[in-house]
Amino acid sequence: xxxxxxxxxxxxxxxxxxxxxxxxxxxxxxxxxxxxxxxxxxxxxxxxxxxxxxxxxxxxxxxxxxxxxxxxxxxxxxxxxxxxxxxxxxxxxxxxxxxxxxxxxxxxxxxxxxxxxxxxxxxxxxxxxxxxxxxxxxxxxxxxxxxxxxxxxxxxxxxxxxxxxxxxxxxxxxxxxxxxxxxxxxxxxxxxxxxxxxxxxxxxxxxxxxxxxxxxxxxxxxxxxxxxxxxxxxxxxxxxxxxxxxxxxxxxxxxxxxxxxxxxxxxxxxxxxxxxxxxxxxxxxxxxxxxxxxxxxxxxxxxxxxxxxxxxxxxxxxxxxxxxxxxxxxxxxxxxxxxxxxxxxxxxxxxxxxxxxxxxxxxxxxxxxxxxxxxxxxxxxxxxxxxxxxxxxxxxxxxxxxxxxxxxxxxxxxxxxxxxxxxxxxxxxxxxxxxx
Amino acid sequence: xxxxxxxxxxxxxxxxxxxxxxxxxxxxxxxxxxxxxxxxxxxxxxxxxxxxxxxxxxxxxxxxxxxxxxxxxxxxxxxxxxxxxxxxxxxxxxxxxxxxxxxxxxxxxxxxxxxxxxxxxxxxxxxxxxxxxxxxxxxxxxxxxxxxxxxxxxxxxxxxxxxxxxxxxxxxxxxxxxxxxxxxxxxxxxxxxxxxxxxxxxxxxxxxxxxxxxxxxxxxxxxxxxxxxxxxxxxxxxxxxxxxxxxxxxxxxxxxxxxxxxxxxxxxxxxxxxxxxxxxxxxxxxxxxxxxxxxxxxxxxxxxxxxxxxxxxxxxxxxxxxxxxxxxxxxxxxxxxxxxxxxxxxxxxxxxxxxxxxxxxxxxxxxxxxxxxxxxxxxxxxxxxxxxxxxxxxxxxxxxxxxxxxxxxxxxxxxxxxxxxxxxxxxxxxxxxxxx
Numbered sequence: 056x057x058x059x060x061x062x063x064x065x066x067x068x069x070x071x072x073x074x075x076x077x078x079x080x081x082x083x084x085x086x087x088x089x090x091x092x093x094x095x096x097x098x099x100x101x102x103x104x105x106x107x108x109x110x111x112x113x114x115x116x117x118x119x120x121x122x123x124x125x126x127x128x129x130x131x132x133x134x135x136x137x138x139x140x141x142x143x144x145x146x147x148x149x150x151x152x153x154x155x156x157x158x159x160x161x162x163x164x165x166x167x168x169x170x171x172x173x174x175x176x177x178x179x180x181x182x183x184x185x186x187x188x189x190x191x192x193x194x195x196x197x198x199x200x201x202x203x204x205x206x207x208x209x210x211x212x213x214x215x216x217x218x219x220x221x222x223x224x225x226x227x228x229x230x231x232x233x234x235x236x237x238x239x240x241x242x243x244x245x246x247x248x249x250x251x252x253x254x255x256x257x258x259x260x261x262x263x264x265x266x267x268x269x270x271x272x273x274x275x276x277x278x279x280x281x282x283x284x285x286x287x288x289x290x291x292x293x294x295x296x297x298x299x300x301x302x303x304x305x306x307x308x309x310x311x312x313x314x315x316x317x318x319x320x321x322x323x324x325x326x327x328x329x330x331x332x333x334x335x336x337x338x339x340x341x342x343x344x345x346x347x348x349x350x351x352x353x354x355x356x357x358x359x360x361x362x363x364x365x366x367x368x369x370x371x372x373x374x375x376x377x378x379x380x381x382x383x384x385x386x387x388x389x390x391x392x393x394x395x396x397x398x399x400x401x402x403x404x405x406x407x408x409x410x411x412x413x414x415x416x417x418x419x420x421x422x423x424x425x426x427x428x429x430x431x432x433x434x435x436x437x438x439x440x441x442x443x444x445x446x447x448x449x450x451x452x453x454x455x456x457x458x459x460x461x462x463x464x465x466x467x468x469x470x471x472x473x474x475x476x477x478x479x480x481x482x483x484x485x486x487x488x489x490x491x
Numbered sequence: 492x493x494x495x496x497x498x499x500x501x502x503x504x505x506x507x508x509x510x511x512x513x514x515x516x517x518x519x520x521x522x523x524x525x526x527x528x529x530x531x532x533x534x535x536x537x538x539x540x541x542x543x544x545x546x547x548x549x550x551x552x553x554x555x556x557x558x559x560x561x562x563x564x565x566x567x568x569x570x571x572x573x574x575x576x577x578x579x580x581x582x583x584x585x586x587x588x589x590x591x592x593x594x595x596x597x598x599x600x601x602x603x604x605x606x607x608x609x610x611x612x613x614x615x616x617x618x619x620x621x622x623x624x625x626x627x628x629x630x631x632x633x634x635x636x637x638x639x640x641x642x643x644x645x646x647x648x649x650x651x652x653x654x655x656x657x658x659x660x661x662x663x664x665x666x667x668x669x670x671x672x673x674x675x676x677x678x679x680x681x682x683x684x685x686x687x688x689x690x691x692x693x694x695x696x697x698x699x700x701x702x703x704x705x706x707x708x709x710x711x712x713x714x715x716x717x718x719x720x721x722x723x724x725x726x727x728x729x730x731x732x733x734x735x736x737x738x739x740x741x742x743x744x745x746x747x748x749x750x751x752x753x754x755x756x757x758x759x760x761x762x763x764x765x766x767x768x769x770x771x772x773x774x775x776x777x778x779x780x781x782x783x784x785x786x787x788x789x790x791x792x793x794x795x796x797x798x799x800x801x802x803x804x805x806x807x808x809x810x811x812x813x814x815x816x817x818x819x820x821x822x823x824x825x826x827x828x829x830x831x832x833x834x835x836x837x838x839x840x841x842x843x844x845x846x847x848x849x850x851x852x853x854x855x856x857x858x859x860x861x862x863x864x865x866x867x868x869x870x871x872x873x874x875x876x877x878x879x880x881x882x883x884x885x886x887x888x889x890x891x892x893x894x895x896x897x898x899x900x901x902x903x904x905x906x907x908x909x910x911x912x913x914x915x916x917x918x919x920x921x922x923x924x925x926x927x
Contacts, residue, residue: 126902126903126904126905126907127896127905127906127907128893128894128895128896128902128905129893129902155904155905155907156905180907183907184907187906187907193912235917236862236865236866236869237865237868237869237910238869238910238913238914238916238917239909239910239912239913239916240909240910241909242904242907242909242912244909245909245910245912245913246907246912248913248916249912249913249916252916287865287868287869287910288861288862288865288868289850289858289861289862289865290858290861290862290865327847327850327851327858328807328808328811328847328848328850328851329811329850329851329852329853354807354847354850354851355843355846355847355850355861356861356862356864356865356868357846357860357861357864357879357880357881358839358843358880358881358882359876359877359880359886359889360880360882360885360886360888360889361839361840361843361881361882361885363800364799364800364803364839364840364843365843365847367800367803367804368803368804368807368843368844368847371764371790371804372764372808375764375765386885386889387889387893387903388903389868389901389903390886390889390890390893390901390903391889391890391892391893391895391901391902391903392893392902392903403794403797403800404797404800407791407794407797407800407801407804408804410791410793411763411764411790411791411801411804412764414725414763414764414765414790414791415763415764415765415790416765417765422725422726422763424793425724425725425726425791425792425793426672426724426725426726426792428792428793429672429673429723429724429725429726429792430672432673432723432724432792432825433672433673433674433723440795441795443793444793444794444795444796445793445794445797446794446796446797449796449797449822450795450796450826452796453795453796453822453823453826453827454826454827456827457564457565457823457826457827457828458564459564459827460563460564465825465826465827465828466562466564466565466827466828467562467823467824467825467826467827467828468562468591468678469562469563469564469591469592470563470623471562471563471591471616471619471620471623471678471682473675473676473677473678473680473681474673474674474675474676474681474723476629476675476678476681476682476685477674477675477681477684477685478674480674480675480684480685480688481671481674
């Protein structure tokens with residue numbers, strides 16, 4: 056079948072490219088060209104009725120992903136649907152279902168049936184959990200089980216999937232040399248490393264990469280090349296293992312493009328602020344500008360309970376310097392599966408980072424939102440100021456709880472509102488300030 | 492009397508300098524030298540029993556301030572004491588009482604009597620509110636009323652105070668030329684601009700600056716030269732008015748140092764990420780390296796309800812590039828006076844920014860905290876990991892609410908915990924990874 060990428064290479068503008076162009080005030084021909092170069096992806100399963108169209112990559116608004124999904128300790132479908140609702144309400148662009156508990160396929164299909172946003176998964180989770188549940192342990196899983204899971208996810212209609220193809224004998228050798236504090240913190244990475252070291256075999260996702268590309272091509276799945284060796288703490292950031300894996304992912308990205316398969320690259324994780332830019336530049340260089348999908352990054356390790364904030368700081372800096380897609384982090388990261396409330400906070404924090412970055416990198420029109428809201432703020436038009444804010448529900452709640460004596464101010468300053476105080480000077484600016 | 496600064500210039504190391512040196516693993520002589528140069532201040536009222544000693548400036552840990560205080564719509568002393576408690580519990584370095592409602596002096600004295608941290612105020616608030624309450628309006632206030640308030644605050648034992656000396660005829664002229672979206676958003680700035688324009692007179696705090704220095708010198712008050720013209724939205728960031736005011740503050744800072752008075756410079760406010768570094772560099776250049784005390788800065792205008800996060804992003808970048816002191820922003824900024832819960836969130840968000848910046852700028856020892864916590868995380872030593880985190884109470888609460896089946900993991904991955912999965916490989920690293 057035609058994929059977004061093969062269409063682009065043939066000079067055909069698809070329906071999805073047209074929609075992305077309209078959403079982002081871009082030219083459809085430009086979008087096509089960027090898809091063709093592999094610097095922009097439109098994750099959209101080619102064999103399923105289309106979901107909402109979302110473009111990710113060069114020249115576009117920075118996008119946000121929310122992870123939901125069960126775990127062995129918490130496998131409740133209705134809770135997952137509430138988390139999905141929270142993520143969508145908060146304005147996430149895409150959703151990933153990372154379920155590893157309960158009936159994984161049933162949960163995925165249920166989420167998919169009500170999710171209007173592009174949906175991603177990590178098929179190896181299902182393969183691994185299945186192997187483990189049969190009592191044989193992860194190491195007994197065979198390559199076919201992995202590829203069968205991948206095909207099943209593709210058939211079910213997944214738009215993009217994480218595949219940890221860069222956890223290879225070579226990158227694990229680098230890991231061995233680096234002497235990390237946190238080892239491997241990627242779930243998929245840890246499954247594969249365990250399997251490889253036990254069986255003394257190469258990663259099937261690397262060894263049989265063409266087989267993977269074949270499936271991806273058949274369904275037009277966008278591959279998200281996972282960073283199984285991403286650093287799990289500041290001390291491990293940008294180390295040899297991480298860079299070696301990214302280099303491998305860059306080579307695999309090139310092969311994917313040749314096969315007409317769209318591809319993004321996943322990135323860390325935990326990175327101190329001063330190392331974020333070099334991480335992004337490295338990725339962009341060795342992956343020929345492939346869209347970069349980062350988790351956070353978290354700029355300090357010491358704040359479990361508030362990692363949506365550490366992730367917002369890192370995500371803002373990362374996106375400013377070229378990361379295209381921010382995976383959210385919730386307040387319960389490192390501590391527990393998130394609640395719907397955590398999901399909401401995580402999405403908002405990442406959206407703040409994404410928008411701040413779009414302004415900083417000069418994305419056309421990004422700052423207009425701020426200017427318009429500020430004009431309403433200056434007018435003390437509370438209704439408009441709140442309704443056009445990023446999270447009107449929360450802003451409304453705070454204002455409602457603390458009513459000022461005068462309707463046109465807030466309880467912070469009351470009648471001493473600075474804006475109100477000097478408003479006359481600015482409304483009749485010429486006369487008033489002219490008197491100086 | 493001797494001030495910290497005059498002592499430094501005489502080559503005398505004070506008790507406070509010694510404490511700062513010990514806290515920050517610095518040499519006391521170096522601290523003295525930096526105080527002498529005006530690049531480090533130790534706000535500590537010379538005539539009051541000493542509170543906790545906190546140094547702010549070059550080479551030191553980035554510090555965090557929490558604003559509390561009443562407004563006309565919410566003047567409840569017991570609430571303010573709870574906000575103080577929340578700020579201290581969350582680990583603020585200093586506190587400012589910005590009260591403008593109720594019996595301002597009584598509130599200040601009550602807060603001061605129980606606050607172990609250095610305390611700052613903005614005396615012009617009291618002078619203005621007093622004038623307004625007499626029914627004559629702000630514009631009828633005379634210069635003596637302002638200076639009397641300043642002296643009263645100094646006598647009461649305040650350690651540092653904001654004085655908006657840079658709102659001058661000249662800087663207001665620049666403001667007139669710039670055509671701002673948000674006008675003046677500083678409370679003190681708006682009072683003074685109103686007064687000046689109505690009375691067609693220069694700002695008394697500028698005109699009689701030596702009188703101000705005389706009081707500051709007598710009590711060894713650290714002056715925080717306020718940015719009455721700080722931008723209130725991204726569109727106004729780094730504009731001529733802001734830069735003109737900072738230049739004036741730089742000249743006043745030099746005069747303060749000559750008078751033996753410690754001084755910091757206040758900064759914005761609302762600044763997009765890509766303009767933060769240039770703002771900091773400008774301040775450092777025109778103010779000869781004086782400590783820079785920024786409010787946020789907020790990197791987008793559109794998220795009322797979550798401005799602690801927009802402030803954490805901006806604060807982290809600002810401190811990384813040289814801001815020394817971060818004034819917190821709470822979730823209720825732009826909407827209402829904060830609650831104790833908001834205060835707590837604001838302090839934590841600013842502390843995250845400060846710590847992330849200390850790591851990024853290479854402050855010695857800053858990253859050790861992260862490495863140590865990560866080692867406990869790798870060991871899945873939940874007790875130690877949580878107890879040494881920045882907000883143990885919240886981390887504990889999240890973990891407690893969501894108990895895993897196995898005690899050594901969390902409910903995010905349960906038995907599929909990546910760290911646990913591969914732990915054997917890293918514990919017996921040589922053998923396991925050696926087999927590759």
